[in-house]
Amino acid sequence: MKRFSFVLLFLVMVGAVWSQNRLSIFIGNANRYAEVELSDFRKRLCVEYNVPDRLLDQYYRDCGRNWGNVGIALEIAKTSGRRMRDVCDYYKRYHRQGWDRILVEIGIRPGEVHYAPFYDRIHHHSDCWHNYYDSYCKRHPKHYKKYKKAKYKKHKHYKRHYRDRYDDDDDDDDDDDD
Numbered sequence: 001m002k003r004f005s006f007v008l009l010f011l012v013m014v015g016a017v018w019s020q021n022r023l024s025i026f027i028g029n030a031n032r033y034a035e036v037e038l039s040d041f042r043k044r045l046c047v048e049y050n051v052p053d054r055l056l057d058q059y060y061r062d063c064g065r066n067w068g069n070v071g072i073a074l075e076i077a078k079t080s081g082r083r084m085r086d087v088c089d090y091y092k093r094y095h096r097q098g099w100d101r102i103l104v105e106i107g108i109r110p111g112e113v114h115y116a117p118f119y120d121r122i123h124h125h126s127d128c129w130h131n132y133y134d135s136y137c138k139r140h141p142k143h144y145k146k147y148k149k150a151k152y153k154k155h156k157h158y159k160r161h162y163r164d165r166y167d168d169d170d171d172d173d174d175d176d177d178d
Contacts, residue, residue: 027071028068029133030071031068032129038067045071049074051084062088072122076102079108079121082106
């Protein structure tokens with residue numbers, strides 16, 4: 001019985017970590033794209049979620065000044081049918097526990113009708129933000145991260161001294177010291 005409860009607890013924890021990881025990836029991709037192209041990001045949010053541009057600033061302040069959180073909150077409001085003001089109130093109340101707690105409080109939990117469509121849309125939008133960011137960075141090379149192979153850096157006082165393995169102090173050609 002203990003083994004079964006341990007396995008069940010492990011599966012619940014893995015599921016929670018997996019879903020939180022997907023939300024974190026979405027938030028990271030949205031923030032990266034908003035960092036380089038905020039006007040286009042705002043325009044896409046307005047079109048996708050049918051929100052006036054002037055309200056996005058209010059949502060930005062209500063969601064911890066984080067564009068990724070605004071995107072998640074808009075998606076929660078669209079999926080659950082709740083008003084954005086209610087989602088922002090839940091965020092203010094439960095943001096320390098994370099988005100999973102907010103989703104549970106709103107009613108988007110595993111096994112519910114809205115759960116799978118919500119995470120499908122999160123995955124789709126996360127991929128979109130990632131692709132938009134990549135295309136922007138390819139057009140503007142200063143934002144494109146070039147990964148270079150790390151070189152071994154020698155200490156500034158390091159000098160290579162070529163020495164024999166042993167010191168032969170006599171003048172003859174043999175290796176003996178006598």
